[in-house]
Amino acid sequence: MNETMIAWAFFAGKILLLFGLAFGFIAPIMVWVERRVCALIQDRYGPNRVGPLGLLQTLADGIKLLLKEDLRPNEVRPWFFILAPIICVIPATMAFAVIPFGPPTTLGGLFAEPKRLQIAELNAGFLYVLAIGSLGVYSIALAGWASNNKFSVLGSLRASAQMISYELAAGLALVSVVLLSGSVDLVKIVESQTYLWNIFPGFLAFLIFLPAIFAETNRTPFDLPEAEAELVVGYHTEYSGMKFGLFFLAEYVNMTTVSALAVLMFFGGWEFLPFLPWKDVGVDVNGLIPLFGGFSLPAVIIPFSWFAAKVAFFMFLFVWVRWTVPRFRYDQLMSLGWKTLIPLGIFNIILTTAVIVFHRMS
Amino acid sequence: MEIQQILFFSFAALILLSAALVALRPRPIESAMWLILNFFLTAGLYILLGSNFVSIIQVLVYAGAIMVLFVFVILLLNLDPREFGSEAGLPWTSLVMFIGFLTFIVLSLHVATPELMKKLPEIKETGAGVFGSIESISMVLLKNYVWGFEIAGVILLLALIGVGLLAYRKPPVRARAIHTSTTDTMKDGGAS
Numbered sequence: 001m002n003e004t005m006i007a008w009a010f011f012a013g014k015i016l017l018l019f020g021l022a023f024g025f026i027a028p029i030m031v032w033v034e035r036r037v038c039a040l041i042q043d044r045y046g047p048n049r050v051g052p053l054g055l056l057q058t059l060a061d062g063i064k065l066l067l068k069e070d071l072r073p074n075e076v077r078p079w080f081f082i083l084a085p086i087i088c089v090i091p092a093t094m095a096f097a098v099i100p101f102g103p104p105t106t107l108g109g110l111f112a113e114p115k116r117l118q119i120a121e122l123n124a125g126f127l128y129v130l131a132i133g134s135l136g137v138y139s140i141a142l143a144g145w146a147s148n149n150k151f152s153v154l155g156s157l158r159a160s161a162q163m164i165s166y167e168l169a170a171g172l173a174l175v176s177v178v179l180l181s182g183s184v185d186l187v188k189i190v191e192s193q194t195y196l197w198n199i200f201p202g203f204l205a206f207l208i209f210l211p212a213i214f215a216e217t218n219r220t221p222f223d224l225p226e227a228e229a230e231l232v233v234g235y236h237t238e239y240s241g242m243k244f245g246l247f248f249l250a251e252y253v254n255m256t257t258v259s260a261l262a263v264l265m266f267f268g269g270w271e272f273l274p275f276l277p278w279k280d281v282g283v284d285v286n287g288l289i290p291l292f293g294g295f296s297l298p299a300v301i302i303p304f305s306w307f308a309a310k311v312a313f314f315m316f317l318f319v320w321v322r323w324t325v326p327r328f329r330y331d332q333l334m335s336l337g338w339k340t341l342i343p344l345g346i347f348n349i350i351l352t353t354a355v356i357v358f359h360r361m362s
Numbered sequence: 363m364e365i366q367q368i369l370f371f372s373f374a375a376l377i378l379l380s381a382a383l384v385a386l387r388p389r390p391i392e393s394a395m396w397l398i399l400n401f402f403l404t405a406g407l408y409i410l411l412g413s414n415f416v417s418i419i420q421v422l423v424y425a426g427a428i429m430v431l432f433v434f435v436i437l438l439l440n441l442d443p444r445e446f447g448s449e450a451g452l453p454w455t456s457l458v459m460f461i462g463f464l465t466f467i468v469l470s471l472h473v474a475t476p477e478l479m480k481k482l483p484e485i486k487e488t489g490a491g492v493f494g495s496i497e498s499i500s501m502v503l504l505k506n507y508v509w510g511f512e513i514a515g516v517i518l519l520l521a522l523i524g525v526g527l528l529a530y531r532k533p534p535v536r537a538r539a540i541h542t543s544t545t546d547t548m549k550d551g552g553a554s
Contacts, residue, residue, distance in 0.1 A: 080391070123495050127418045134426030138398070138433065145391075145437045164430060184496050 006110065014119050018096055026315075027252040028058040034319050041323040068241035073147070076238060080146035085239065085246035088139035092253040095132040098125040099260045100187050101307055102270055103278075105300040106286045114286065116187055117300070125186035126178065129261055130171055133216065136254070137163050140225070140235050143247075147238040155234020158330065159225035162215055165337040166222075170212035172345030173205040176352040177265045190269030194277045197268040201355075204348045206266050208341050213258040215337070217251065220322040224330055259314035260307075267310055270303035278303055370410055377403045385455070390436045394429060401425040415496045 032047070032055060039046025047054035072081065100118035107115070122128050137160045144156020178184055180201055181192040189198075199206055215222040225234040236247050263269060271277045278285065285303060288296040328336070380400040384393045401424045408417035503511050 083395075122414050122418075124415050124418050127415070127422065127496075131418050131422035131426055134422060134430075137426075137430050141430070141433055141437060160430065160434065164427075 010107075010111075010115065011119075014117065018099070018101065018119060019093070022093075022096060022253050022256055023249070026256050027249055028062070030252045030255070030315060030319075031058045031061070031248075033316070034322070037316070037319045038323045041320075062245070065242050065245040070243070071240045073149075073238050075148045077146040077148065080142050081238075082243070084139045084143035084146055085243045085250075086139075087142065088136065088250040089246050089253075091132045091135040091139075092250040092257070095129050095257045096253070098122050098128045098186060099257065100125075100190070100264070100269070101260075102300050102304040103190075103285045104187065105298065107298045107300065110298075117304070118187065124184045126174055126184055126189070126261070126265070129257065130167070130174070133254075133257075134163075134167055136250075139247075139250075143239070144235040147235070149238050151231045151233075152235050152237050155225045155231045155237070158231075159218055159235060162218070162222065162224065162333060162337075165334065166212045166215035166341070169208055169337060169341035169345055170216060172342065172349060173209035173212060174265060176205045176345075176348050177202050179349070179352050179356060186264050190264055190271070193268045194271060195275055197266065197271070197274050199266045200274070202266060202352070204344070204351075206262075208345050208348065209262065209266070211336070212341060213262065214318070214321065215333070217254045217258055217318075219251075219255070219318055221325040221328050222333060223322075223327060224333060255315055255318050256311065259311045259318070262314055263307065263310045270307035272303075272306065366410060370407070373403050373406045373410070377407070385459070391433070394433050394436055397432075398425050398429050401429065415499055 035057070036046040036054070047057040050056040050060050072078070097120040098118060100116060102117035104114035104116045106113065118125075120128075140156050140159045140163070142156075144152040144154075144159075147153075177189070177198050180198055181189040183189055183192065211222075214220075218225050225231070226236075231237075236244055239247065268274065268277075272281055272283075283299060283302050285300050287299040289299050289301070290296045377400055380396045380403065383396040384400065387393045387396065401420060405417040405420040405425075408414075408420060
């Protein structure tokens with residue numbers, strides 16, 4: 001194999017690994033985790049019949065969703081009704097393209113120079129995630145409107161207002177992280193955190209960012225768009241079968257993206273411990289780990305797994321919070337976003353800038 | 363043809379097509395959808411020019427923020443295309459399209475000459491400090507054009523405050539007692 005073919009195979013491999021993980025593994029496992037953790041918190045068993053520990057329950061549910069009749073109520077606007085779930089999945093998938101999932105590596109000497117484990121090497125990575133994330137609003141607005149149902153319209157209005165408001169808060173929080181790291185490139189942001197994770201100087205930013213991502217993904221305590229007690233299930237009331245499945249899938253993929261973003265921006269990405277990076281423990285990301293029988297694995301698999309574990313923790317946090325914290329009221333949600341988080345975010349940017357300038361001058 | 367040229371011509375053709383559909387579709391919501399696609403494709407053109415930052419901002423600001431408001435207004439008004447008489451407007455549409463098409467032909471003949479194609483700048487690799495990166499744009503904005511940049515910011519802030527003043531009216535003091543004395547609120551002008 002020549003250089004170009006290896007490069008193309010590497011590129012295709014990255015895409016397959018990331019999307020295979022997101023759609024084939026993370027989303028199904030998360031549905032299972034959600035139900036099992038919910039059951040644990042509520043002191044019951046949860047799904048435990050299909051497969052070992054009920055692990056195949058999601059597969060069974062997926063088959064059920066695919067085989068269900070594709071209902072389309074009479075009064076919906078047909079094109080937009082079908083378009084909405086499709087638009088929902090596309091941005092969720094696209095945002096994944098700039099998430100780096102490991103340090104730049106030569107894969108144990110396969111390449112002459114270290115290559116990035118990131119599908120699209122954009123130099124404005126985190127802005128891309130924000131830009132694509134802001135497109136999720138369309139699917140929800142369209143779904144609610146096209147369903148021609150008052151609960152759907154109310155749910156979609158709530159969801160859109162909520163997503164627009166909290167996008168600002170999340171963006172402001174991330175701006176101060178960019179100031180701390182001095183780059184908008186996600187790989188460089190992680191590299192700047194080798195010894196000092198951004199969570200320590202940027203704790204206030206994280207306090208703003210955390211509720212904002214819960215609201216962005218429409219998860220409890222901010223799941224007002226789907227508040228069952230008031231709105232049936234909000235914007236996807238009229239959706240059934242795989243169209244509902246797509247909304248469901250997009251929610252979990254979005255959760256993965258924002259969890260990965262939180263880890264990359266605040267928790268040192270794939271680095272080992274707050275003040276102890278992998279290179280100080282003796283792990284060379286360009287090296288090889290010998291296995292039995294003369295085989296060996298690229299050592300980059302260690303930071304990659306560690307990154308995955310951190311993301312998994314954040315996704316567990318999403319589930320944990322969902323079954324612990326009750327839902328906010330709508331006016332509480334709006335005043336938290338506009339009167340607390342956004343002013344706090346602006347204050348945080350000014351504070352961070354002042355500290356950085358002061359630090360450089362002294 | 364190089365891959366960049368193929369991409370450019372497909373983007374350009376799709377931009378023209380979606381722009382035409384924005385004007386031609388009867389329902390406002392469909393027009394808005396095509397306009398969003400148009401913004402996306404324009405972002406693609408920026409990427410071909412090597413300005414990743416501008417293309418991302420294009421998606422973030424136009425497709426992600428401004429068009430959301432458009433879509434909202436359209437969905438909330440929920441207009442029937444027959445209500446504002448798209449049939450009656452047909453002669454206008456054809457006239458505007460005719461003039462637009464003529465302008466397009468004249469401009470194409472005037473602009474798209476081989477000399478112009480030679481004058482197009484070389485596209486450099488993107489990265490820190492080169493054309494189109496966030497670093498170079500911020501250097502230019504905050505050093506060479508800092509006054510214009512700041513004044514634009516102040517104007518936007520003024521506009522924001524103005525909108526706030528116009529939109530926010532204190533509810534009339536006796537709004538709750540409206541059923542007892544309507545005349546008082548009327549004298550008040552509905553807003554104080």
